[in-house]
Amino acid sequence: MVLILGRRLNREDSGTRDSPAVKRKVFEVDSKTLTGNEVLEFSSGSSHSEAILQVFNEFRDSRLFTDVVISVQGREFPCHRAVLSACSSYFRAMFCNDHRESREMLVEINGILAEAMDSFLSYVYTGRAKITTDNVQFLFETSSLFQISTLRDACAKFLEDQLDPCNCLGIQRFADAHALKQLASRCRSYALANFPDVAQHEEFLDLRRDELEEYICSDELAIGKEEVVFEAVMRWVYHSVEPRRPVLKDLLHHVRLPLLHPNYFVQTVEGDQIIQTAPECYQLLHEARRYHVLGNEMMSPRTRPRRSTGYSEVIVVVGGCERVGGFNLPYTECYDPVTGEWKALAKLPEFTKSEYAVCALRNDILVSGGRINGRDVWMYNSQLNLWIRVASLNKGRWRHKMGVLLGKVYAVGGYDGQSRLSSVECYDSFSNRWTEVAPMKEAVSSPAVSSCAGKLFVIGGGPDDNTCSDKVQCYDPEEDTWALRASIPIAKRCITAVSLNNLIYVSGGLTKSIFCYDPAEDYWMHVVHTFSKQVMMTSAMVLGDFHFNFRAAMR
Missing domain, CATH: 2.120.10.80 (Kelch-type beta propeller)
Known part of the structure; x- marks a missing residue:
């Protein structure tokens, strides 16, 4: 059966029924009176795209129209190639070029967690993601792999908001590994501003030598007195004495020993067991003694107070x-x-x-x-x-x-x-x-x-x-x-x-x-x-x- 849509002719039009070239008009408009409002530009806004995404997500849940299955850690995720390609240049390159994956129904991806893939697909199909302290690292790595910059930046911002004396050094190392310059800079500033608290946590003891030196040599290190820096260095050394003893001199080179209180210097610094058996450090100790006697006559980089000391x-x-x-x-x-x-x-x-x-x-x-x-x-x-x-x-x-x-x-x-x-x-x-x-x-x-x-x-x-x-x-x-x-x-x-x-x-x-x-x-x-x-x-x-x-x- 064929359905023909049209309008019923009036009786006045019946006389022209036999004329095939008759032009039908519903109403007539004088072109001279047109004002430019005869076209309506209509847009339903973001609700239209959200509604379509919602339908696609329902299709994904019911495996309707899915044309590829992503396998991660043995868990399968039915998806639509078009949706993945629209959101990710990684998948666009995979499915739109002549790669083997563009023809296969099952695509296995290694190096990520299934939970992270689940959260990632939830973001792709809904535009929303639940970022937590438990999944932020893996979700960041997944979004970086699949080149979803908006989700990756959201994870970085979440990490920045979670900075704490017990985690800022670990987050900085993570940021450095992923070239997140802004996050790494924020972590470093936070660690400098909260150094006395940061130095008390386990992450501090796991710092590499160069990372520790970067902190203790800074004029921006926020401390009330230089004794805090000396104690942090010695705590780091004592955590693993044998491999760290040889770098003690290089570390003390950045500690402003002349600015330590004379009583503290004599009782704590000169009385330290490791320092007493480190003759390579004696020149630094001698410099501090001279400063306690001579004052500003004896100038060195270690006699300049840090700004935060007041x-x-x-x-x-x-x-x-x-x-x-x-x-x-x-x-x-x-x-x-x-x-x-x-x-x-x-x-x-x-x-x-x-x-x-x-x-x-x-x-x-x-x-x-x-x-x-x-x-x-x-x-x-x-x-x-x-x-x-x-x-x-x-x-x-x-x-x-x-x-x-x-x-x-x-x-x-x-x-x-x-x-x-x-x-x-x-x-x-x-x-x-x-x-x-x-x-x-x-x-x-x-x-x-x-x-x-x-x-x-x-x-x-x-x-x-x-x-x-x-x-x-x-x-x-x-x-x-x-x-x-x-x-x-x-x-x-x-x-x-x-x-x-x-x-x-x-x-x-x-x-x-x-x-x-x-x-x-x-x-x-x-x-x-x-x-x-x-x-x-x-x-x-x-x-x-x-x-x-x-x-x-x-x-």
Whole structure:
């Protein structure tokens, strides 16, 4: 039987029934009146695709229209080639090219779990997947194999949300193995931020040497004190002593042993059984001992505090005056170059003098002398944010300088109101006493003073009110003697010297230049032109007579 669909003719049309060429019209529309709304674009939206997927899933469950069976671990999954190919380029390549699998009804896939395949197919046919801590790893690997990026990314995001001190290292290793850079970076940041807790879990003990080094060498390691890092390293070593003992030195190279508390260092570090039998580590221990005695004189990568400890290297400005000839100021402030912030410290007590000397001793600051013939010496304790009066100078002086050499402070030269001084005093903080040492060969005030290569150098200065010196006087603490070295190319007072990498750099005074001195070669060289003479003079006075730049680890 044939069903013909059409419309019934009116009687008026019956007269034309015999005319085969008659054109039928339901209604007539004047083309001049068309507005462009005569076409309706209709879309049922995502509900249409969801409904079709639902039907296909029902077909899969009832094995209706299925044309391939995927076998995983002996479990069979009836599927539709078209659906698999539409979702996965892996299956598209398998079924659409001239592969053997494109013609076979049963396709076996190895290397994945049946449970993961079941979850994967559920996602393919429904667009939904149940990701759990039990199946996320296998589901990720399955979706990666079949090149379903959306499901793979969802698994990676799930792992990121599950980060915990007990699993972050394992997840990072998984992320590295699958080139998940974002997840690996997130894991590393989490482990750095929670290192004290992470180090207590079993995953930490299974780290490879290079993985452990990557963490403990980082400035971003979030710890309250460096003792945490040392204990983590030793726990890792003791977990498997024999194979790990040979790498102890390399690991301790990244532990900032000088920043350990001295009591902890002596009792715990030096008392450790493995360290005592590791002579290759003695140099690192010696470095820490020297730092406990010499402080910032002894610099190395291990003397720089980690940012998270609450310590940072800062520049401290002490005193000064509000204007030329104005009131002397008791203020002490520090500047953090990392944060760009200034912070007020404890005021200098009972101190209205000017032209005093300032220096840094270990992590403290000393201020001595001052106009007129001041003998008082104050020490700023950075841990307590407190100024403490210590032993007074034997001879009052101002326009002098102080330098630190081998853990002791030297007050050099100056003026007593009548003449320039050649006398030098040495301060031992452990005995809290100033003692006279050999005098300089030439009495000067306002020189530049710096320690370098185990010697103390006094550069330039003023022998009297009208002249400046170009002499370089070198003090040997072992021989308690002074010797003249190569003269500086300029004769200046109110200059400033700093030591860096066994060289001495001098600037300030009425000069535009910076000069560099090599003590080993006894040779001066011109480094660079700087600012105007006026600016350089101001800088010299700020750094030399009234203020002092001090870099130390402070809370």
